[in-house]
Structures are given as C-alpha cells and as structure tokens.
Amino acid sequence: MEKLEQLYEGKAKKVYATDDPELLIVDYKDDATAFNGLKKGTIRGKGVINNQMSNRLMQKLEKAGIPTHFVKELSERETLVKKVSIVPLEVIIRNIAAGSFSKRYGVVEGVVFDRPTIEFSYKNDELGDPLLNTYHALALKLATQAEIDTITDYAFRVDEFLKAFWAECGVTLVDFKLEFGRLSDGTIVLADEISPDTCRLWDTKTGEKLDKDRFRRDLGGVEDAYTEIMKRLTEHDA
Numbered sequence: 001m002e003k004l005e006q007l008y009e010g011k012a013k014k015v016y017a018t019d020d021p022e023l024l025i026v027d028y029k030d031d032a033t034a035f036n037g038l039k040k041g042t043i044r045g046k047g048v049i050n051n052q053m054s055n056r057l058m059q060k061l062e063k064a065g066i067p068t069h070f071v072k073e074l075s076e077r078e079t080l081v082k083k084v085s086i087v088p089l090e091v092i093i094r095n096i097a098a099g100s101f102s103k104r105y106g107v108v109e110g111v112v113f114d115r116p117t118i119e120f121s122y123k124n125d126e127l128g129d130p131l132l133n134t135y136h137a138l139a140l141k142l143a144t145q146a147e148i149d150t151i152t153d154y155a156f157r158v159d160e161f162l163k164a165f166w167a168e169c170g171v172t173l174v175d176f177k178l179e180f181g182r183l184s185d186g187t188i189v190l191a192d193e194i195s196p197d198t199c200r201l202w203d204t205k206t207g208e209k210l211d212k213d214r215f216r217r218d219l220g221g222v223e224d225a226y227t228e229i230m231k232r233l234t235e236h237d238a
Helices: 046-063 099-105 134-139 145-168 222-237
Strands: 003-009 013-018 023-028 031-034 039-042 070-073 078-082 089-096 112-122 171-182 188-191 199-203
Touching: 023 046, 046 070, 046 078, 046 145, 046 222, 089 145, 112 134, 112 145, 134 145, 145 171, 145 188
Parallel strands: none
Antiparallel strands: 003 013, 013 023, 023 078, 031 039, 070 078, 089 112, 089 171, 171 188, 171 199
16 A cells, blocks of 8 residues: 555644545654644654554444444554545533533533433534534534434444443543544544543543543643553453
8 A cells, every 4th residue: 555645634643645545544643732722742652552542442343333434554653544524523422521511511520421421513623613513513514414313323332332341441431522434435434533632531440530631631641641541452452
C-alpha cells in the first residue's frame, strides 16, 4: 500500500491518500488539545497508545457486529482505514455525570445514571461544536432520520460492549465520544478513534482518572495514565 499526499491534519491525527481511492492512512500524533483547541500541549507516546488501543477495540467491536472503518494496523502510529465522509455529528454517551454535563446541569461529578444518556453536537470548530437534537440535525441536513437511528443504535451497543470490557480491566467507562462516517455506498460505520483522548476512564477501585482529563485539568501524570490504561488492555488480552 503506497502512502501518497497528506489530505488533512487535525488536532490529533494526519490523514494520507493511498494508491487505492477507497483506503486512507491515518497517522496518530502526540499533540494534545483541550477546550476546542484553546489549550495545547504534547503527551509523549500518546499517538502510539491511541492508535493501538483504538485498533484493538475496533476489531473487538467488529466481531460484536458494529461495522468500523478499521482495515489494518501498519505500524505503531499508522493504520489503514476505509475512506469515509464523516457525519458531522459528535455522539456523546454518558454513564456517569462528569465534565461538561456536570457543569451544564449542576450535577455533582460521579453521579451514576439509571440509564445511559446520549448527546449530539454539531462537529464544527468555528461554532464551538454546539449541542443539538435530532430535529436540528435534520433541519441542517447533517444526517437522515434513518442514519440518526442507526448511529444511535450503534452508539448504545458500543457503550454496552465497552462498559463490560473495561469493567473486566478494573476500569469504569464514565463517558465517551464517537464519530461515524459514510462509506462510498452510504453505509454508516464507526470511524475516528476510541482512546483515552475520547473516553473518560476511571480506576474502578480508586476513582483515579486514566484519561485526557489529567491533561485538561493539570492533574499531572498524563503519560503514566495513558500507559496504565494501555497496560490494562494488553494484560486483559494476554
């Protein structure tokens, strides 16, 4: 597979064309951002961990019946993926109150919900990724009702799978963000990544944060937290 020109560079990844128009190469960076890019930094080794964790979890989800963009891990930082057009909806599933949910609604962080919640935000940096509901998404023609139904179904199924998986690793899945894309034939698949950048992961016994909140909140030990969460995943699969 030949790596051709760079098509895109985002906050955490670079994307390259290949000699197959239906396939792309994603290269994970160590750059870290928070608060819509207002806070910037570097988390050493993050790109390697996020790439490898994401690939392992996507392969598990594929086996559980959730279609993804994953094709093949090429190196510790690079992965071959199916080309998708990203649906401009960020999907947030929450099992426990934390972060912006706690701030927005005045709920103490750590309150466990009776059932998971789902939020959509408009994937638009210039507008600050505002929250929206399905009626807004339809009005803005971001997705069809059928696509929103599929995305919602997949998102809750991903939550059930990941909650159970992380529990086996001694980790509580607090909340996470997903992105979905359309293949050239319109099929909806899980895209982007599943990593400590996109999930809140707490140690089940101690409540210690093992995710990007350590960077967001200047808690220190960011690299150690990423290394620890990858170690738990690796040991689980050993």
